[in-house]
Amino acid sequence: MNKTVNQKAWFLILPVLLLVAFSAVIPLMTVVNYSVQDTFGNNQFFWAGLEWFKEMLASERMWNALGRQIAFSSIILAIEIPLGVFVALNMPKKGFWASLCLVLMSLPLLIPWNVVGTIWQIFARVDIGLLGYTLAAIGIDYNYTQDFYAAWATVIVMDVWHWTSLVALLAYAGLQSIPDAYYQAAKIDQASRWKVFRFIELPKIMGVLMIAILLRFMDSFMIYTEPFVVTGGGPGNSTTFLSIDLVKMALGQFDLGPAAAFSIMYYLVILVVSYVFYTVMTNLDKRDGY
Amino acid sequence: MSDLTQPTSAQGFALPKIKGKAIVMGLYLLFLLLPIYWLLMMSLKTNTEILNTFTLWPRDLTFDNYITILTDASWYTGYLNSMIYVVMNMVISLVVALPAAYAFSRYTFLGDKHLFFWLLTNRMAPPAVFALPFFQLYSSIGLFDTHIAVALAHCLFNVPLAVWILEGFMRGVPKEIDETAYIDGYSFPRFFVKIFTPLVASGIGVTAFFLFMFSWVELLLSRTLTSVEAKPIAATMTRTIGASGIDWGVLAAAGVLTIVPGALVIYFVRNYIAKGFALGRV
Numbered sequence: 001m002n003k004t005v006n007q008k009a010w011f012l013i014l015p016v017l018l019l020v021a022f023s024a025v026i027p028l029m030t031v032v033n034y035s036v037q038d039t040f041g042n043n044q045f046f047w048a049g050l051e052w053f054k055e056m057l058a059s060e061r062m063w064n065a066l067g068r069q070i071a072f073s074s075i076i077l078a079i080e081i082p083l084g085v086f087v088a089l090n091m092p093k094k095g096f097w098a099s100l101c102l103v104l105m106s107l108p109l110l111i112p113w114n115v116v117g118t119i120w121q122i123f124a125r126v127d128i129g130l131l132g133y134t135l136a137a138i139g140i141d142y143n144y145t146q147d148f149y150a151a152w153a154t155v156i157v158m159d160v161w162h163w164t165s166l167v168a169l170l171a172y173a174g175l176q177s178i179p180d181a182y183y184q185a186a187k188i189d190q191a192s193r194w195k196v197f198r199f200i201e202l203p204k205i206m207g208v209l210m211i212a213i214l215l216r217f218m219d220s221f222m223i224y225t226e227p228f229v230v231t232g233g234g235p236g237n238s239t240t241f242l243s244i245d246l247v248k249m250a251l252g253q254f255d256l257g258p259a260a261a262f263s264i265m266y267y268l269v270i271l272v273v274s275y276v277f278y279t280v281m282t283n284l285d286k287r288d289g290y
Numbered sequence: 291m292s293d294l295t296q297p298t299s300a301q302g303f304a305l306p307k308i309k310g311k312a313i314v315m316g317l318y319l320l321f322l323l324l325p326i327y328w329l330l331m332m333s334l335k336t337n338t339e340i341l342n343t344f345t346l347w348p349r350d351l352t353f354d355n356y357i358t359i360l361t362d363a364s365w366y367t368g369y370l371n372s373m374i375y376v377v378m379n380m381v382i383s384l385v386v387a388l389p390a391a392y393a394f395s396r397y398t399f400l401g402d403k404h405l406f407f408w409l410l411t412n413r414m415a416p417p418a419v420f421a422l423p424f425f426q427l428y429s430s431i432g433l434f435d436t437h438i439a440v441a442l443a444h445c446l447f448n449v450p451l452a453v454w455i456l457e458g459f460m461r462g463v464p465k466e467i468d469e470t471a472y473i474d475g476y477s478f479p480r481f482f483v484k485i486f487t488p489l490v491a492s493g494i495g496v497t498a499f500f501l502f503m504f505s506w507v508e509l510l511l512s513r514t515l516t517s518v519e520a521k522p523i524a525a526t527m528t529r530t531i532g533a534s535g536i537d538w539g540v541l542a543a544a545g546v547l548t549i550v551p552g553a554l555v556i557y558f559v560r561n562y563i564a565k566g567f568a569l570g571r572v
Binding site: 003004005006007008009010012013015016019020022023024026027028030031086087090091092099101102103104105106107108109110111112113114115118119120122123127128129130131133161165218221222224225242243244246247250251256259263266267270271274275278 | 420
């Protein structure tokens with residue numbers, strides 16, 4: 001659509017700007033403030049420059065948490081994106097069954113995150129959980145509170161359970177917008193199922209798929225509540241992701257300076273990666289003629 | 291195998307063929323529903339049964355867990371608190387996001403693209419980063435432990451989301467409608483309320499659904515910003531961990547009750563969910 005130039009449109013944006021300035025800029029500046037100051041208590045602060053940043057960059061603790069975070073986000077993206085597309089391809093196109101699938105699939109998305117944790121805790125415990133009990137019964141040694149691999153497997157399966165539907169729903173919305181004529185043309189050309197997917201469906205859902213990847217990357221990178229409820233970051237530190245570590249540092253130990261420096265670097269990583277996705281996304285939008 | 295399937299396919303209409311697609315969907319939905327089924331079953335069992343025997347469904351069915359929650363004020367006010375701040379947040383976010391989304395969908399102006407991305411960056415801000423500054427900010431202006439504090443804090447990620455989704459829907463409304471209305475002598479506010487808003491009603495519905503969803507599921511900020519008066523249900527649930535261990539039955543019942551509002555809301559927007567998740571961009 002052709003947009004007209006209109007500088008007065010700023011007035012329409014003004015309420016959003018004021019609100020976001022209040023709820024985002026002020027708190028963010030507080031963080032920036034802490035990150036460059038040190039304190040001996042009594043609310044007396046003095047300038048510390050980039051000390052905290054240097055300290056955090058040298059801290060093994062942060063690099064370890066970052067490593068775990070990247071591993072976690074990569075694994076869940078590698079599972080959820082293909083699985084979500086696969087599920088979307090198998091969804092009924094319309095009618096009662098389509099509605100039913102949509103409603104049931106959205107269900108996990110609307111469960112409060114700590115309840116998601118609770119559900120999986122109840123489901124996976126060896127003594128009372130269906131999953132844990134069954135695994136123990138068939139002789140698999142599974143205990144997510146003590147075993148490293150079991151803890152990771154539980155956290156990953158939980159995330160796949162929680163969010164694959166989001167990817168599937170996005171891909172489904174993309175698939176719905178493909179006109180029938182495309183499929184008929186493919187049939188006339190006797191294209192194989194794979195070729196139909198590769199040359200018709202995939203290009204058409206690329207745009208929404210980018211949104212899916214962007215959303216899943218952002219949210220998995222910020223994940224806090226679900227693993228915190230299930231594993232509490234353990235065993236040891238093995239499922240302590242960035243947010244869990246940060247909350248421990250800021251609210252638990254009250255190490256404001258390092259936590260603030262940590263926060264800013266954390267936020268920057270998300271921003272940079274998201275900016276890349278966003279640019280790709282808007283370019284795809286342009287190509288599709290928006 | 292082919293001999294066995296032959297008769298059924300010959301009859302054709304009598305028995306619908308079970309296709310691979312149905313099996314895939316069946317397995318996926320089973321995977322989704324199994325943990326929820328288990329939660330539901332737990333909530334209907336007594337604690338003795340949960341801890342001492344392993345049963346697939348309750349032997350002695352009990353609703354005591356639900357009765358505990360629905361009759362104890364410290365439990366059910368948690369639900370009310372959550373509802374209050376979620377609705378407040380929905381109203382605030384929609385009111386500020388509607389004009390902004392209109393501006394982004396219709397006009398170019400100085401810095402519009404950067405502004406749009408900057409708004410989105412707030413959706414990317416980890417709540418963990420904001421927990422402590424929010425606590426200090428709202429304490430210093432005397433809003434700590436009020437519903438409005440949580441509602442405003444959730445605007446951090448909900449307002450950008452609302453602008454994003456609404457902008458997607460508004461792009462789909464032809465611009466000629468605006469122009470015709472102006473020629474007919476409508477002022478901007480009147481045009482916006484009388485003509486434009488009804489046209490994007492489905493978009494507003496979908497946006498409201500997402501605002502509800504993200505405000506309802508969030509815990510870290512709402513827990514940090516409240517202590518007693520506005521404590522959300524999700525935070526109340528930690529109460530079940532007592533000296534004598536965890537009260538699994540009540541915990542499960544509280545969990546089931548947090549799923550109900552979401553399930554109700556989904557039912558109303560079921561036909562728009564897919565488009566909404568695509569942020570109006572399909």
